[in-house]
Amino acid sequence: MTVTEQQIPAPLAEIIDDFQAMEEPDRLQLLLEFSRSLPELPEHLADHPELFEQVVECQSPLFLTLELGDAPEQPVEIFFSAPPEAPTTRGFAAVLHEGLNGLPADEILAVPDDMPDQLGLTRAITPLRMRGMAAMLARIKRQITDARSAA
Template sequence: MPEMPSKLAEIVDEFASAPRDVVLEMLLEYSDAVPPLPADQPGREGMEQVVECQTPFFLRAEVTPQGRVRTLFDCPPEAPTTRAFAGILAEGLAGASPEQVLAVPDDLYQRMGLAQAISPLRVRGGTAVLARLKRQVREQLT
């Protein structure tokens, strides 16, 4: 059975063991970790909107010919919590195989302890982001 990528597991452990007052600072750091869209991505074309997010959030997961998942995220800088979800996934899933992405637990953000630090609405948005990524990967495998 595949496991989630080790880098993402490390991030989960860091958040889970951090004091509550530090969690928000850590989230802000990850909001800066979202890579810009690459030159071959014309804006939001071909990206899926995550309507559960309070702010405009778009994503795309691509399974490359090398068997790795490439993630693309687009969300405004004035939405740091939502951007943090993208930053965590971008960093934690970098170089991951489709099987590793699909092995990420659906309750990832609860495991990180974020349910105690941010609103349930934001946790729901982050959970929807992960669900969409996994669905897109699954669709490309079939």
């Protein structure tokens, strides 16, 4: 079964397929290219670090926050803050941003927890860094669940 046949949203499945189509050294280069595409924070969040949650499992400082509407079908907006000198962390954040941002909450919640392993980077990246990406995904899902509970 290919990634696109699993419970992974199409934008994220395309990214995973791109990684899997490459040789291992090229996958790391692709991750570094993603790191350069992580969007800057919008003005309304840039000066409000109190709105972000730190993902402490990441080796480099990474913070994230979400904005979502009341209805499950409304898009979830995901925002990451990571320093430029942390390209692996920024790369993982950019993969999740490009693959999940703007999707409905239910689609994001359905993403398998082992999705980071599907990028094929487990031999090129340390286990600690892989846990950091898994933690980013887990935090996104938890923030969605918490926001729904509070509504």
